[in-house]
Amino acid sequence: MAKALPIMFQGTHSDAGKSVIATAFCRMFAQDGWKTAPFKSQNMSLNSYVTPDGNEIGRAQGIQAEAAGVAARAEMNPILIKPSREHESQIVVLGKPYGNMQAFAYRNEFFHQGLAVIRQSLETLMNEYDRIVIEGAGSPAEVNLNDRELVNMRIARLANAPVVLIGDIERGGVFASLVGTLSLLEPEDRKRVIGVIINKFRGDVALLKPGLDWFEQHTGVPVLGVVPYLPDLAIDAEDSLSLERFASSVGGEEAIDVAVIRCPKIANFTDIDPLLAEPDCRVRLVTHGDELGAPDVIVLPGSKNTIEDLIYMKKRGLASRIVSLVNEGKARVVGLCGGYQMLGAVIRDPYGVETPLPEVKGLGLLPIETTLERTKITIRTEGMLTWAGERFSVQGYEIHMGRSTPLPGYAPLIEADGRHEGAKHSDERVLGTYMHDLFHNDAFRTAFFNNIRRQKGIAPSGVRLFRSLKEKAFDRLAAHVRQHVAVERIEQMMRQFGCRDHS
Numbered sequence: 001m002a003k004a005l006p007i008m009f010q011g012t013h014s015d016a017g018k019s020v021i022a023t024a025f026c027r028m029f030a031q032d033g034w035k036t037a038p039f040k041s042q043n044m045s046l047n048s049y050v051t052p053d054g055n056e057i058g059r060a061q062g063i064q065a066e067a068a069g070v071a072a073r074a075e076m077n078p079i080l081i082k083p084s085r086e087h088e089s090q091i092v093v094l095g096k097p098y099g100n101m102q103a104f105a106y107r108n109e110f111f112h113q114g115l116a117v118i119r120q121s122l123e124t125l126m127n128e129y130d131r132i133v134i135e136g137a138g139s140p141a142e143v144n145l146n147d148r149e150l151v152n153m154r155i156a157r158l159a160n161a162p163v164v165l166i167g168d169i170e171r172g173g174v175f176a177s178l179v180g181t182l183s184l185l186e187p188e189d190r191k192r193v194i195g196v197i198i199n200k201f202r203g204d205v206a207l208l209k210p211g212l213d214w215f216e217q218h219t220g221v222p223v224l225g226v227v228p229y230l231p232d233l234a235i236d237a238e239d240s241l242s243l244e245r246f247a248s249s250v251g252g253e254e255a256i257d258v259a260v261i262r263c264p265k266i267a268n269f270t271d272i273d274p275l276l277a278e279p280d281c282r283v284r285l286v287t288h289g290d291e292l293g294a295p296d297v298i299v300l301p302g303s304k305n306t307i308e309d310l311i312y313m314k315k316r317g318l319a320s321r322i323v324s325l326v327n328e329g330k331a332r333v334v335g336l337c338g339g340y341q342m343l344g345a346v347i348r349d350p351y352g353v354e355t356p357l358p359e360v361k362g363l364g365l366l367p368i369e370t371t372l373e374r375t376k377i378t379i380r381t382e383g384m385l386t387w388a389g390e391r392f393s394v395q396g397y398e399i400h401m402g403r404s405t406p407l408p409g410y411a412p413l414i415e416a417d418g419r420h421e422g423a424k425h426s427d428e429r430v431l432g433t434y435m436h437d438l439f440h441n442d443a444f445r446t447a448f449f450n451n452i453r454r455q456k457g458i459a460p461s462g463v464r465l466f467r468s469l470k471e472k473a474f475d476r477l478a479a480h481v482r483q484h485v486a487v488e489r490i491e492q493m494m495r496q497f498g499c500r501d502h503s
Contacts, residue, residue: 004037004126005494006161010136010152012177016168017199019060021227022135023235024481026068027474034130037076038064039159041118042137042151044081044089046267046304050397055095056080056378059270063235064133067474075121079114079150081106084265084304084354093117097376097401111148118150122159134161141184153189162194162497164224164490169208170200175215182219194493195224197485202229225485235473255280255458256449259295261318261339262287263309268302268399271336274439274466275299278449280458289317296452297332298322300339302436306372306402307354310342310362323363326430332452333365333430337400340422340432344368345407353401365430366423367407376401381435383416385444387428388451392444396437404434440466 007025011018022038029036038061049062049072057077065072074095082090084100091098091106094117101110125132140152140163156163165181167174178196185193196215201208205226212223260272262285275283286292303309313319325331335343343366348359353372362370382395394414406423413422413433422433439445442463450460481487 004129004132006039006126006132006134006159007490007494008134008136008156008159008161008163009166010140010156010163011166011168012139012141012174012181013168013171014138016166017227018135018137018166019064020233020235020477021164021166021197021199021481022133023060023064023067023474024477025133025487026064027478028482028487029131029133030068030070031478035070035128036068036131036133037070037125037129038068038133038135039075039122039125040077040135040137040151041122041155042079042081042114043077044083044137046082046265047270048080048082048092048268048399050378050380050399051095052380054378054380056092056376056399057095059268060135064135066470067235068133070129075124078117078121082267082304085308090304094121095378107145107148111150114150115154118155119158122155126159132159132161134159136163139181140165140189141181143184153185153192156189156192160497161192162493163189163192165193165196165221167196167198168200169198170202170229174198175211178215179219182221193221194490194497195222195486197224198226200229201226224490225481227481227484230477230480233473233477235470235477255456256282256297256452257293257295258283258297258299259286259292260284260299260301261313261322263301263303263312265303265305265309266301267304268337268436271301271436271439272299274442274445277464277466277469278445278461280453280461281449286318287316289321292318292321292325294325294330296456297334298325300333300335300342302336302399303338303342305354306338306341307347307349307357307360309338310347310360313342319363323365326365326425329429331429334438335366335430335432336438337398337434337436340366340368340434341370341400341402341404343430343432344370344404344423346370347402348372366425366432367409368404368423368432369407370402370404372402374401377434381414381416381421383414383421385414385422385441387413387424387431387444388447390447392441392447394435394438394441394444396435396440398434398436400434442466 009018043058045058047059049059051072055074061077062072080092137151167178344362346369348371385392385394412420413424424431446463
């Protein structure tokens with residue numbers, strides 16, 4: 001491997017903050033003039049990202065590339081695992097679907113092929129960039145999995161990368177989890193750990209100092225930083241655990257009530273993040289018809305298994321309640337990707353892509369029918385959206401294994417690249433599109449919610465630039481981590497690490 005200096009961030013468990021810390025380092029290295037690439041060899045996530053050349057990778061690596069100011073590419077996340085059914089996932093290799101596999105088959109049959117793809121991707125990035133920010137997954141101390149793991153210490157050895165271990169103090173037991181993780185590592189891997197970062201701290205760090213001193217004396221591993229919890233960070237999340245920041249019940253003082261349907265296979269849920277930029281909107285998650293109430297807006301997000309999620313909605317009274325609210329003129333509905341498919345007349349699955357069921361009736365709110373196909377569409381999309389007598393320039397991306405065709409009464413929502421995309425109800429109270437990031441388009445989002453504001457007697461709002469909020473969030477995160485982490489010391493250790501003898 002060639003010129004790049006790598007650094008790897010691993011955690012004591014999932015959601016310890018690896019992605020956020022890695023994003024901060026991508027931004028900091030870029031600010032310091034280094035051409036930087038993120039890398040996560042294997043990612044399990046239903047939140048994905050389409051690269052400029054039409055490949056699908058994990059959302060976190062796409063966002064980290066944005067933070068680094070470089071174009072995202074498939075090599076940054078060569079293997080993406082997308083859970084689709086019980087004990088089964090779709091495997092995406094270098095941005096394209098490879099096939100569906102059970103966990104046992106993946107571990108036993110795909111290991112060597114996966115390792116070869118990872119090695120080649122890492123070598124490509126190491127040759128083209130100055131810094132590689134590598135993110136692990138879960139914990140490196142999963143002793144039952146370590147003989148065939150493809151994402152933690154094996155990758156650190158492959159890249160000859162020093163490792164910073166991250167612990168989440170918010171969950172409690174941070175010293176036990178850090179010490180336990182270190183004690184379970186193989187001696188050669190433990191030598192790679194140049195220090196630890198304690199993340200999501202709330203309180204007076206002086207009260208933590210006796211614990212920090214004990215940890216360093218007990219393990220011989222330095223504490224490289226204690227990072228205070230940073231609220232209201234407008235950066236896309238990777239894990240569905242982040243959805244907990246949204247409300248789950250009716251209430252609050254916000255004027256506009258937005259209900260987001262949370263199904264078990266919810267995917268690309270970052271589509272709803274820009275709604276947080278509207279200060280008079282209350283965004284809440286709904287899992288049962290009784291919780292829905294009478295919201296102003298209902299959002300049906302994407303899904304990795306649209307048919308199963310549609311059945312879930314019917315069983316829990318959500319489908320019938322949504323239809324009633326629309327027919328009574330009490331709610332607007334926006335369906336995105338899988339949510340768009342659900343709004344149509346029927347979803348057919350002739351190839352068993354999602355379930356053995358040949359077809360399922362949709363909500364019947366849009367004049368379309370959908371057929372699921374074996375081939376996945378992953379493209380960047382831009383075009384003109386027509387709504388409420390106005391035209392808006394919009395851009396986003398599509399990731400779907402299905403095509404929707406119009407029925408009588410169809411009206412397109414978007415004209416994109418010479419084709420019609422999406423659909424709308426005759427009174428425009430129901431909208432659907434395959435285009436993710438619909439609400440990231442500031443002019444349309446502002447007009448959509450201003451229309452509701454006027455009907456509710458609320459003063460219209462000016463345009464809030466969500467994309468610029470993200471750039472500011474990258475800078476805010478980088479400044480926060482610089483303040484609380486020994487970044488210069490880490491860089492010095494990165495330069496020294498390659499000269500060590502790890503035999």
